[in-house]
Structures are given as C-alpha cells and as structure tokens.
Amino acid sequence: MTGASALYSKRAALYVRLIRLIGYQKGLERVLAVKMSEALKGGARVMDAGCGAGAATFALIAAFRRLGRRPARIDGFDLTPAMLDRFRKKLDRNGIADVRLRQADVLDLENSLPPGWLNYDLVITSAMLEYLPRERFPEALASLRGRLAPEGRLLFFISRKGRFNRWAIERWWHANCYDQSEIERALRSAGFGIINFHRFDAPYTFLNSWGYAVEAY
Numbered sequence: 652m653t654g655a656s657a658l659y660s661k662r663a664a665l666y667v668r669l670i671r672l673i674g675y676q677k678g679l680e681r682v683l684a685v686k687m688s689e690a691l692k693g694g695a696r697v698m699d700a701g702c703g704a705g706a707a708t709f710a711l712i713a714a715f716r717r718l719g720r721r722p723a724r725i726d727g728f729d730l731t732p733a734m735l736d737r738f739r740k741k742l743d744r745n746g747i748a749d750v751r752l753r754q755a756d757v758l759d760l761e762n763s764l765p766p767g768w769l770n771y772d773l774v775i776t777s778a779m780l781e782y783l784p785r786e787r788f789p790e791a792l793a794s795l796r797g798r799l800a801p802e803g804r805l806l807f808f809i810s811r812k813g814r815f816n817r818w819a820i821e822r823w824w825h826a827n828c829y830d831q832s833e834i835e836r837a838l839r840s841a842g843f844g845i846i847n848f849h850r851f852d853a854p855y856t857f858l859n860s861w862g863y864a865v866e867a868y
Contacts, residue, residue, distance in 0.1 A: 692773075708727055
C-alpha cells in the first residue's frame with residue numbers, strides 16, 4: 652500500500668479534479684439512494700474505508716438526506732495524509748463536524764485504528780481495494796467484514812476489467828481491475844453470503860464501463 656500512498660500524495664489534486672469532472676460523487680450518490688437504499692438506515696454507524704478526499708462520504712451523506720434519514724456518525728480512514736488533509740478541509744468548508752478521520756492501512760486495522768471502531772452497520776469503500784496486492788484482496792474484504800455488526804453490510808465500488816481500464820486504471824493509476832467472478836470468489840472467501848451487483852442509472856450509466864457497485868453481507 653505504500654506505493655498507492657506515494658502515488659496519491661503526488662496526484663491528489665489531479666484525482667480530485669478528475670472525479671469532479673466525471674461526476675463520480677453524484678453517480679455514487681444516486682446508486683446509493685436508489686439501488687442500495689435498504690442499507691442506508693437512519694441512525695446507522697458508518698465507516699468509510701480508504702476514504703481518500705471524501706467522495707464516498709459526501710455521496711453517502713447526500714444519499715441519506717435524499718432519503719430523509721441521517722447516520723449516527725461516520726468514521727473514515729485512509730493511508731495517504733495528503734488525501735486526508737483535503738478531506739478535512741472539505742468537511743470544514745461544509746460545516747460538517749461529526750466525521751472522524753484516521754490514517755490507517757486496511758491490511759493492518761488492528762494496529763492502526765482506535766479500539767472502538769467496531770460494529771458498524773455499514774462499511775463503504777470506493778476505488779481503494781484496487782490498490783491492494785491481488786492476492787490480498789480477500790484478506791482486506793475479511794478485515795472489513797470484521798468491522799461490521801452482525802447485520803451490517805459492505806458497499807463498495809471497484810474498477811472492472813476492460814479495454815479502457817487496462818490503460819486508464821492499470822497503467823496510469825497502477826491498480827488492479829477485477830471481473831465479477833473474481834469479486835464473488837473473494838467475497839465468499841471472506842465470509843460473505845449475499846452478494847448483489849448494482850448498475851449505475853442515467854445520467855451516470857457511463858460509470859458501468861468503469862466499475863461495479865457491490866453490496867455484500
């Protein structure tokens with residue numbers, strides 16, 4: 652993960668501009684509010700794993716508002732200080748004070764997260780799992796599952812295999828891409844029994860070419 656941290660320290664501003672340009676956060680908000688609304692229960696305890704500059708958290712907050720609900724609180728962690736700094740500044744600009752952030756590695760949560768960061772109703776992660784070594788993908792999923800409450804759900808967004816992503820994701824961003832069967836195998840290896848793949852709706856259908864929206868519990 653140190654390679655990913657160095658990459659995003661160098662390209663933090665570029666990444667933030669890119670996801671804003673393509674409307675990524677709005678696309679996440681829509682699929683969360685429309686396709687994954689059952690998981691967004693009022694009073695939920697939420698963790699954003701690999702939160703970066705906050706795209707998934709802000710999409711989640713907007714989705715909760717669209718549904719007329721509120722989470723109890725949101726905790727987020729990321730490996731890259733530069734991304735966390737951007738996230739904190741955006742939280743301050745938006746007057747949001749009930750989000751806690753920590754620097755942590757998804758492959759070493761026991762040693763890098765506070766002891767009380769457990770029993771979440773919802774764990775969300777966006778464009779983070781791609782940066783793990785491929786052989787440790789199931790391990791990371793199991794680590795996140797270990798942070799869930801008994802009825803909790805994991806929602807994640809991940810790059811899919813494809814011609815465009817072979818260049819844009821694998822070469823430019825030095826990340827892995829997965830097909831649906833690989834994701835399913837990794838999730839079952841991590842102990843998840845129910846797995847649902849959701850599609851992005853218009854006007855964000857182009858995101859289906861980029862990746863998968865996955866719900867597992």
